[in-house]
Amino acid sequence: MFGDIFKENPYASVFTKAVRVYSYISQRPLLLNLMRKFTNERNLVRPAKTRFATAFLTLHSFYLQKKKLRKLVLSNEWKDNRYAKEVAGKETAKVLISPSFWNDVVRALKVGGPLIKVLRMVDGERKPPMGYLYEAMDRAKETIAASFEGDVRKYEKVFEIIDIRWENQLHRPLHAAGHLLNPGLFYKNTRDETLASEVWIGYHACLEKLVPNSATIDQIGEEFGRYSQAEGLFGLQAALRARDS
Numbered sequence: 001m002f003g004d005i006f007k008e009n010p011y012a013s014v015f016t017k018a019v020r021v022y023s024y025i026s027q028r029p030l031l032l033n034l035m036r037k038f039t040n041e042r043n044l045v046r047p048a049k050t051r052f053a054t055a056f057l058t059l060h061s062f063y064l065q066k067k068k069l070r071k072l073v074l075s076n077e078w079k080d081n082r083y084a085k086e087v088a089g090k091e092t093a094k095v096l097i098s099p100s101f102w103n104d105v106v107r108a109l110k111v112g113g114p115l116i117k118v119l120r121m122v123d124g125e126r127k128p129p130m131g132y133l134y135e136a137m138d139r140a141k142e143t144i145a146a147s148f149e150g151d152v153r154k155y156e157k158v159f160e161i162i163d164i165r166w167e168n169q170l171h172r173p174l175h176a177a178g179h180l181l182n183p184g185l186f187y188k189n190t191r192d193e194t195l196a197s198e199v200w201i202g203y204h205a206c207l208e209k210l211v212p213n214s215a216t217i218d219q220i221g222e223e224f225g226r227y228s229q230a231e232g233l234f235g236l237q238a239a240l241r242a243r244d245s
Contacts, residue, residue, distance in 0.1 A: 002115050003051040004161045011111070014104035015055045017095050018062050019045070024092050031083055038072040039065050053119060056112035059105050066105075069096050110147040111158050114140035134179040134199060135189075137166060173209065176202020181227075183234075190228070 006015055022044050025031045042065055046057035062069070072078055073093035083089045095101050118136045141159065148154040180186055180203045189195040211217050227234050
């Protein structure tokens with residue numbers, strides 16, 4: 001869904017470097033055993049359903065093993081190994097001790113972390129995503145922006161990709177209706193005045209499509225008025241408690 005992000009630099013280049021490092025080491029049993037010794041048998045490449053998830057999980061694994069990987073290529077065991085004297089071996093060590101490589105890893109994780117949560121929500125079964133997707137996507141973008149301290153240049157292209165995917169794959173009137181009819185979000189958004197106009201537009205578009213009878217739409221409108229004001233059944237204690245369940 002967000003795989004295009006890892007076609008853009010620095011995300012594409014840092015993932016390519018990580019894969020190249022792992023491939024070089026894993027294809028040489030001597031180096032592979034040495035890496036396993038330093039990383040306590042941890043796997044660095046994490047295959048997943050999508051390219052985006054694979055890239056994120058792999059870079060996350062690298063980041064968790066950062067100190068051990070740097071220690072590996074700075075060790076005498078590495079330096080005394082014949083592979084360390086090869087051009088590719090020297091390049092592998094150069095990557096793993098390069099501050100710019102690790103800075104790009106962190107940058108990729110800042111972008112990928114919030115989006116992975118959205119993907120897990122879409123694919124998961126714990127909560128139906130229909131009523132939570134709008135909120136989750138907004139929170140993801142807010143988290144990404146905050147992680148870069150509002151420096152738009154660092155995430156502008158990422159947001160362009162997210163918005164395209166949102167419009168083409170995720171943004172549907174049914175999702176808007178699900179968001180609006182999710183009491184756990186609706187009352188909070190109403191109180192905070194954070195309900196976007198596109199949510200209302202999507203809600204009414206959904207009604208027009210699913211309920212062709214105008215009289216029924218009017219009746220739904222009356223019921224929605226009671227829902228929005230938490231009147232009748234919507235104001236019962238059981239209903240209030242259920243908002244956050």
